Amino acid sequence: GAVVSQHPSRVICKSGTSVKIECRSLDFQATTMFWYRQFPKQSLMLMATSNEGSKATYEQGVEKDKFLINHASLTLSTLTVTSAHPEDSSFYICSAEQGASYGYTFGSGTRLTVV
């Protein structure tokens, strides 16, 4: 089945620094990837849709200058949290659609802690 690799799985950073999270589709090409954020005991909230070769589409309320998304190739999307603050601490998860008949596969997630 489809595999989406995400790393790092866990990162601790100081307030004010930037963190980059990578999401790769290992055995299929993904023209579209999605980035979610999940706070404890809450559901997944879509942050943005990452489109290969074009700008990401951000959900309402998500700061595009703070959460930089780059979809450099058909198998790689990155999310950079810039000038991170403690309130950015969360579980960030990417997903990719293999095709309409296969559903969406999630990466393993990145636990970000900003201290």
Next chain:
Amino acid sequence: QKEVEQNSGPLSVPEGAIASLNCTYSDRGSQSFFWYRQYSGKSPELIMFIYSNGDKEDGRFTAQLNKASQYVSLLIRDSQPSDSATYLCAATAAGGGNKLTFGTGTQLKVEL
């Protein structure tokens, strides 16, 4: 009104019983529906998806879709302790391309 609604639970069932998880959605234009399982601290795993009215079976899991009632359910037969997790229902957004909207999830506890 939330777009995808689930009872947060916890839903407790004895081992070997059938667990029934329910989900309603508000967007009549939603076409595809997904059930994911999420263990604590882990990312969601796809269990199955359904886009036609009726039942779809895969092993111990059966998804049911009723578009007239805007209702999706997941039945887990012969529930096992390892099925204890949070189950997330998701729907594609009509007119929103291929974005998924998630419910808040139902916590399932399978007791010995």
